Amino acid sequence: MTAKPFDIVGFDLDGTLVDTSGDLTAAVNVALAAAGRAPLSADEVRPMIGGGAKHMLRLTLDATGGCDEADFRRYYKMLLASYEASISVHSQPFPGAVDALDRLAGLGVTVAVVTNKFESFAVKLLDDLGLSERFACVIGGDTLGPGNAKPSPAPLREMIERCGGGSAAFVGDSIYDMMAARNAGVPAIAVSFGFLTGPVEDLGADAVIDDYGALMPTLDRLSATWSTGAARA
Ligand SMILES: O=C(O)COP(=O)(O)O
Numbered sequence: 001m002t003a004k005p006f007d008i009v010g011f012d013l014d015g016t017l018v019d020t021s022g023d024l025t026a027a028v029n030v031a032l033a034a035a036g037r038a039p040l041s042a043d044e045v046r047p048m049i050g051g052g053a054k055h056m057l058r059l060t061l062d063a064t065g066g067c068d069e070a071d072f073r074r075y076y077k078m079l080l081a082s083y084e085a086s087i088s089v090h091s092q093p094f095p096g097a098v099d100a101l102d103r104l105a106g107l108g109v110t111v112a113v114v115t116n117k118f119e120s121f122a123v124k125l126l127d128d129l130g131l132s133e134r135f136a137c138v139i140g141g142d143t144l145g146p147g148n149a150k151p152s153p154a155p156l157r158e159m160i161e162r163c164g165g166g167s168a169a170f171v172g173d174s175i176y177d178m179m180a181a182r183n184a185g186v187p188a189i190a191v192s193f194g195f196l197t198g199p200v201e202d203l204g205a206d207a208v209i210d211d212y213g214a215l216m217p218t219l220d221r222l223s224a225t226w227s228t229g230a231a232r233a
């Protein structure tokens, strides 16, 4: 392939570009320990990631007996402090992710991150991994204010604007990603190796990739069919 398939390709962060489950699990377990709960494994925490840290903590506390609002706020602060201090201890890009970003850059495709993490956490993580420079913009769950995180289309629309406009596709691992893409009218690609809550087919993506080697041909195929509407048929 020599032509760029889309002007812009956006990526979700947790469970899509970077396996953050080890560091998120460690931070959740600091909060759970304060609540007197037993630690959870990364396998147990993974399906609870994707809706932001607050949502993840709520799910883990609910799964271990619930808690009242005042305690929740305390545990949430602990989780955030712990996560910020150890955001990139275990976190690594998924295999092939950096190569895929290289290939996209080589074709002149603008790449961006749209995550439900706080923007400052996403930037810190990408800085620590040496990836920040690659992205035209990083939009977090708090960037556009309350009610404007995925599944809202607002962060994807903002991404397109900040990237200078043009055709776009989005790659993600959760229902929030797929809904945001659908709501914004851009094709959604699901990664089957992400933090899934069920079968990847249930996400209703326009395409599924099992590894980053499949990304370029998938983008190529979607770009050929998307304008005709055939990709959603
Ligand atoms: O922090 C989270 O729960 C979500 O992050 P994501 O949108 O990058 O998957």
Ligand SMILES: [Mg+2]
Binding pocket: 012, 013, 014, 015, 016, 049, 050, 172, 173, 174, 194, 195
């Ligand atoms: Mg995700």
